[in-house]
Amino acid sequence: MQTTDRTTVTAVLDLLADAWGRGDADAYGAHFTEDATYVTFVGTKYSGRDDIAGSHRVLFGKFLKGTKLAHEVLDVRFLGADVAVVTSRGDTYTGAAPKKLSKVQTYTLVRDGGRWLVAAFQNTQRKPLLERVSFAFAPETKPKQ
Template sequence: MMTTDRTTVTAVLGSLADAWDRGDADAYGAHFTDDATYVTFVGTRYSGREDIAGSHGVLFEKFLKGTKLAHEVLDVRFLGADVAIVSTCGDTYKGARPGKLAKVQTYTLVRDDERWLVAAFHNTQRKPLLERISFAFAPETKPKQ
């Protein structure tokens, strides 16, 4: 894929973060397909743009009020011209941006009329201590990269 495709796809994540930082649930939800799936790090599953935007409207007023969204892109893979898988590390924060981002995330984006939208999102909280224990007892399970 062309560099511009990678740039365009990763710009969607930047725009998501901007909407999050403003606490704008409608703008955040607008980045998702009508039938998107969204899995939070606690395991809650939302279905569809409306559900994602609606739930985030409440979250931005309560638990996530005043938070910002940080992310670092780990990998972008294209599964054809209209599907991209983006792996990131990310986290929410208030104040200073954290040095280590505690969550691992996977975005599946699809191109719809020249616009990239998120069709699926999955967020997992990292457990570094459990990883170290696992790798100590079964070193062959440690990722190669």
């Protein structure tokens, strides 16, 4: 893995956060492939750049108006020269950035004409209490890292 590839791939998350913070659905959608898959933490699935941008246009005007996007990259794996999987923690917020990010996210990015774009996104709301209960009754299920 080239350090520059990792930097370029993770910079896409910064660009997404910047577009989100400006409430710019078109700029946000521009970082996805034409046929991208986008799954929200409530389980809603959007298909394609236009669907992603269109839904965010409404969300930025209503439920997510004035919010910002925080993220922390946990892992980057390259599955070839033109495919990367990024695992992160993330959250939306207003005011000060949260100290603990409540969602775990997976991005699959592809290099398209020299530019990295998100081909698939999965967002999962963490349930720390349920995790603790599961680990208490089945400690062998606790992740090693």
